[in-house]
Every structure is written in C-alpha cells, then in structure tokens.
Amino acid sequence: MIDFLSLNIITFVSTLVFLGLWFIFSSNRKWNIVLGLLFFISLAFNLGVNYLFSIGPLKYFYFSKNLLLIGFFGMVFNWVKHNKIALFIAVAASIVLSFPLFNLPIPITLIPEDIHQMMEExxxxxxxNEDQLNDVQKLIEPYDGKIVKAFHPDKANEFLNRFYIVDLPSEQAHAASKLLQQLEDESIxxxxxxxxxxxxTPIESNQKIKEDRDYGTNDPLAEKQWAMNNLNFHQLHGLIINNKDKIKKKVVVAVLDTGIDAQHEDLKTAVHPDFQNVKDPVGHGTHCAGIVAAITNNKKGISSMAFYDDLIEIQPIKVLNSFGFGTQAQIINGMIEAVDNGADVLSLxxxxxxDNYKQRAYSAAVAYANDQNRIVVVSAGNSSGNASDYSPANVDGVICVAATNETNQMANFSNHIDDIDWGIAAPGVNILSTYKNNSYKALNGTSMAAPFVASTAALIKAFYPDIQSHEFYELIRFTAIPSNDEAFCPILQPASALELLLDGWESSR
Incomplete structure (x- = not known):
C-alpha cells in the first residue's frame, strides 16, 4: 500500500510532468487542451492527497509548498519555452530537482501573518558575556531592536544564562542576517x-492495518498495533508483572509538543493532575503521548509499554502552537520547564x-537536562536525509530515533542516523495511537518512533532511577537488533533491555 509521502510526491511529479508537456506541446491545439486538463486533474489529486492524509491545519501548508514549487518551475518553463531543447532539459531537471526540494521545510513565507504572530517573537x-550587553544594545538601536534574557532555569546555570533573544520589529525582520553578521564581525x-x-511533519496513514494479532491485553485496538509484536510487548509486560516488587518509582515523561487531549479515555489517569485541562488542537502531541503511556488493560483503545497505571506519568509541555509551529527558543524553554517541573524523560x-552546526543553545538545554539525570529523546526527522543536518537530532547528549516499518526496514521517509553518536530506531509506520477529541488514528513519522524510546527510558528508570543517559543508550544499543536492510538502523528491543538490566547488567559493567 502506498503511503502518504509516496502518494504526495507521485501526484506532485505527475503534475510537474504534465505542466512541462503542456509547455512542450503548446503549439499543438489538441495536445495543448488535453495536457492542460491533465495538469489540473493532477493538481487536484495532489490537493486531495494533502487534504485527506496530512494532519490538522498543516495540510494547507504542505499543499502551499507544492504549489510554490510548481509555480517556480512554471516560470522557468515559460522563460525557455521558445527553445525546445532548453525546455526539454528544464523539464527533466525539474523532475530530478523536485525530489530534494520536496523535502525542504515549509517556508516561513507560506505561514499566514496571524499564525506567524502566534510564534514567539x-x-x-x-x-x-554580561559585559558585552551594552555593546549589543548600541548595535541594535538603529534597528529598533530589543534584547531580553532567553532562558530562565530554576537551577543556576552559567551556560544558559549567557543566552539572549534579539527581537526586531516586523519591518526590520529582513535585516536579521545583516545584524548577525555585524555582531560577529565586531566580536561583541x-x-x-x-x-x-x-x-x-507526521503524516496520516492510509495503509490498512491487519487485525489478526493477540498480544495478551484486553484493549480492543491492540490487535492493530503491529509494533507490539516487533518490540515484543508480551515479553516486556511479563517482565514487568514478574518484577513488580522491584519498581522503585513512577517516572514522569514530558511530551513537548502541541499539547495533549488530557481528557482522552486512554490517557486521563496517565496525565499529571496539574495538566488535566490541557488541550491539543492538532492531535500530534496526543498521538505521541498514547505511544508513551496509553492506559493498558483497561478494555479501551490501545496498549502501551506501561502495563501498570502507576509506572509512567505524562507531563504535557506545549511548545508548538495550534498550527504545529514553534521556534527554537520556545522548544528550549519547554525543555527547561520540563526539567524544572521534575520530568525524568523528555520526548521531543x-x-x-x-542553520548552524554548533547548536550551542540546544546543547546548553540538553546539558542542563543530562546534568540532572534526565534522558532526552528526539525524532530524527522525515526528510529521507541525514539526521546530522537536523536539530535537535544532531545535538550531543540526545538519543536520536529513526523510523522502521513492519518488516524491520528503515522507513523510506526517515532520516538516517549513520553520523549520529546516539542513534537508534523504532517503529514509525502505520502507528495507531490516541488522537484529539477522544479518538484514535494511525500516523507515520519519526515522531511516532521517538515515543517508543522515551517510554522504554521511563520503564528502565522505574526500575533503575539513577541510570544516566549514556548508560541507557549503551543498554538499548547493546540489546538492539539489526534492520532487515543495509541501512545503519539498530532497532530498539525494550524487553531485551529490561531483561538484561534485571539480570545484573548494570552491576557487571
């Protein structure tokens, strides 16, 4: 079954091909009409694919990006239309270039102004350094800019306290790159x-889910959760039951996302009492939360790794707005908030x-978490590229998670983790979980893979609260299995990890 990403790019490329052929055969009246109709039909199909299978308001932005690319290539075709050879070359080049261009992030220019204003300024x-503050203020005065402290951790942190936000008025926003260059050139x-x-960038799944599985729980939708088999939930639940007396604490997992439907039937008792009024207008955060700790064996919905209700507690931290957008500063502040609120695991x-390989602000936030014995798990990204080009996936100290399919192969959309120090993979295709408005939905994405690792981290910490991030990664990497393709893609095996730890792995090291 073709997934959304494949269907989206197939209809996009088809539209592009018909557009190119329309230009090539523009002098032939019959073909001109036929190809013009085919172009608009393909464009309508692409709109339909985006509307039906992408989630929330993001569907409009995905189609806008496609439309922008088609418009750009259309201008190129029009420019060379009088030279048939150049036109053929342009059409061929547009098809080749469309694949890498297709995976580019949604341009900020496509985001309506009222939505953009919902982001942090x-x-x-x-x-x-503190003695440089006056120099910076003087330099930004001509731009009518303001400078404010970026982060406010509860625990004194010299690294985080050195970061500031420079805010320019909207009419000066275009000058940000020039200002940054000045600040660097003058070494202030x-x-x-x-x-x-x-x-x-998760996508709604259109694949049919097999319903012939029995994983030993009474949750009616568990039979559709293929990941339970690949991650050996049955053995994992058995280990938890047989070693219940060894559980040391309830672990708090912060889900930094679009919020959570805290009143969902399969999440309500898992969400911290202070967050029972939290909403999720997008559904993405709710989906991730269900993977982490949906209530299991309650005869409702799905199952999760958290076999007992007192194993994992979810703490929603809203860092993305109602349209699924946010800023780096918002995410870092969310990470600090999660740590200060007592979260043991952060799931992003x-x-x-x-835009910068150093990523010092993210690094400071991750170090703040790691120094307080918190594990940070992030998704690798869905651009079929290298996770080392994406942040916070490429930040030292995070566990970066790629996505696999039901046959334990790297998902075609997943970023690769070859160059990531702490890389692991988990199921991320056709993942059924909780969704907004007390519903359930199957989604694709590394967004779905990361919560499986976050949930595993929580279970391990429930038994061994003092385990450090590097120790946890060593454990899951040592017990991982290889993928069924050539990709570097060690696949998470939570039952094996917990069993090894219970057998004394920590004390034998």
Missing part, C-alpha cells in the same frame, strides 16, 4: 544563531534543518 539567539558576541521556526517529536 525574536529573530536571533545570541550568547554573550560569543556566538549567534537564528531563532529557527520549527514544525511537525519535532525538529528542523540546522
């Missing part, structure tokens, strides 16, 4: 980067292309 994140900052816009199913 501030174009730049800079790192300075230690480091600077853009306050990147972040969006989520989000990210974007890095």
């Amino acid at each position: 501030g174009e730049l994140i800079i790192e300075i 900052i230690l480091y600077g980067e853009y306050n990147d816009e972040i969006s989520i 199913s989000l990210g974007g292309l890095s």
Whole structure:
C-alpha cells in the first residue's frame, strides 16, 4: 500500500510532468487542451492527497509548498519555452530537482501573518558575556531592536544564562542576517544563531492495518498495533508483572509538543493532575503521548509499554502552537520547564534543518537536562536525509530515533542516523495511537518512533532511577537488533533491555 509521502510526491511529479508537456506541446491545439486538463486533474489529486492524509491545519501548508514549487518551475518553463531543447532539459531537471526540494521545510513565507504572530517573537539567539550587553544594545538601536534574557532555569546555570533573544520589529525582520553578521564581525558576541521556526511533519496513514494479532491485553485496538509484536510487548509486560516488587518509582515523561487531549479515555489517569485541562488542537502531541503511556488493560483503545497505571506519568509541555509551529527558543524553554517541573524523560517529536552546526543553545538545554539525570529523546526527522543536518537530532547528549516499518526496514521517509553518536530506531509506520477529541488514528513519522524510546527510558528508570543517559543508550544499543536492510538502523528491543538490566547488567559493567 502506498503511503502518504509516496502518494504526495507521485501526484506532485505527475503534475510537474504534465505542466512541462503542456509547455512542450503548446503549439499543438489538441495536445495543448488535453495536457492542460491533465495538469489540473493532477493538481487536484495532489490537493486531495494533502487534504485527506496530512494532519490538522498543516495540510494547507504542505499543499502551499507544492504549489510554490510548481509555480517556480512554471516560470522557468515559460522563460525557455521558445527553445525546445532548453525546455526539454528544464523539464527533466525539474523532475530530478523536485525530489530534494520536496523535502525542504515549509517556508516561513507560506505561514499566514496571524499564525506567524502566534510564534514567539525574536529573530536571533545570541550568547554573550554580561559585559558585552551594552555593546549589543548600541548595535541594535538603529534597528529598533530589543534584547531580553532567553532562558530562565530554576537551577543556576552559567551556560544558559549567557543566552539572549534579539527581537526586531516586523519591518526590520529582513535585516536579521545583516545584524548577525555585524555582531560577529565586531566580536561583541560569543556566538549567534537564528531563532529557527520549527514544525511537525507526521503524516496520516492510509495503509490498512491487519487485525489478526493477540498480544495478551484486553484493549480492543491492540490487535492493530503491529509494533507490539516487533518490540515484543508480551515479553516486556511479563517482565514487568514478574518484577513488580522491584519498581522503585513512577517516572514522569514530558511530551513537548502541541499539547495533549488530557481528557482522552486512554490517557486521563496517565496525565499529571496539574495538566488535566490541557488541550491539543492538532492531535500530534496526543498521538505521541498514547505511544508513551496509553492506559493498558483497561478494555479501551490501545496498549502501551506501561502495563501498570502507576509506572509512567505524562507531563504535557506545549511548545508548538495550534498550527504545529514553534521556534527554537520556545522548544528550549519547554525543555527547561520540563526539567524544572521534575520530568525524568523528555520526548521531543519535532525538529528542523540546522542553520548552524554548533547548536550551542540546544546543547546548553540538553546539558542542563543530562546534568540532572534526565534522558532526552528526539525524532530524527522525515526528510529521507541525514539526521546530522537536523536539530535537535544532531545535538550531543540526545538519543536520536529513526523510523522502521513492519518488516524491520528503515522507513523510506526517515532520516538516517549513520553520523549520529546516539542513534537508534523504532517503529514509525502505520502507528495507531490516541488522537484529539477522544479518538484514535494511525500516523507515520519519526515522531511516532521517538515515543517508543522515551517510554522504554521511563520503564528502565522505574526500575533503575539513577541510570544516566549514556548508560541507557549503551543498554538499548547493546540489546538492539539489526534492520532487515543495509541501512545503519539498530532497532530498539525494550524487553531485551529490561531483561538484561534485571539480570545484573548494570552491576557487571
């Protein structure tokens, strides 16, 4: 069955081909009419694919991006239309280029102004010493800019306290790159980067889910959760039951996302009492939360790794707005908030292309979490590229998660983790989980893979609260199985990890 990503690009390329042929045969009246009709039919199919299978308001932005690319190539075709050879070359080149261009993030210019205003203001994140503050203020005065403290951790942290947000008025926002260059050229900052816009990119699954499985729980939708078999939930639940007396604590997992439908029938008792009024207008955060800790054996919905209700508690941290967009500063502040609120594990199913390989602001936030014995899990990204080009996937100290399919192969949309120090893979195709408005839905994405690892981290911490991030990664990497293709893609095996730990792996090291 073709998934959304494949269907989206097939209809997009078909539209592009018919557009090119329309230009090539423009002098032939009959073919001109036929190819013009085929172009608009293909465009309508692409709109339908985006509307039916992408989630929430993001569907409009995905189609807008496709339309922007088609418009760009149309201008190129029009420019060379009088030279048939050049036109043929342009059409062929557009098809080849459309594949890498198709995976680019949604341009901020496509986001309506009222939605953009819902994001945190501030174009730049800079790192300075306190004695440099006056120099920065003087330099940004001609731009009518403001500078404010970026982060406010509860625990004193010299690294995080050096970061500031530079906010320019909307009419000066275009000057952000020039200002950053000035700040760097005059050496009045230690480091600077853009306050990147972040969006989520999961896709609704159109694949039929087999219903012939029995995983030993009474949740009616468990038979549709193929990941329970690949991750050996049956053995995992058995280990939890047989070793219940060894559980040391209830572990808090912070889901940094679009919020959570805290009143969902399969999540309500798993969500921290202080967050019972949280909503999720998009559905993405609710989906991730269900993978982490949907209530199991309650004769409702789906199952999760959390066999007992007192194993994992979910803490929703809203870092993305009602349209699934946010900024780097919002995410970092969310990470700090999660740590300060006592979360043991941070699950981030989000990210974007890095504009700076150093990523010092993210690194400071991850170090703040790791130093307090918190495990940070992030998704690798859905662009079929290299996760090392995406943040926070490429930040030292995070566990970066790629996605696999039912046959234990790397998902075609998943970013690769070859160059990631702490890389692992987990199921991310056709994953059924909780969704907004007390419903259930199957989605695709590394967004779905990361919560499986976050849930595993929570279970391990329930038995061994003091386990450090590097120790946890060593454990899951040691017990992982290889994927069934040539990709570097060690696949998570939570039951094997917990069994090895219970057998004394920690004390034998």
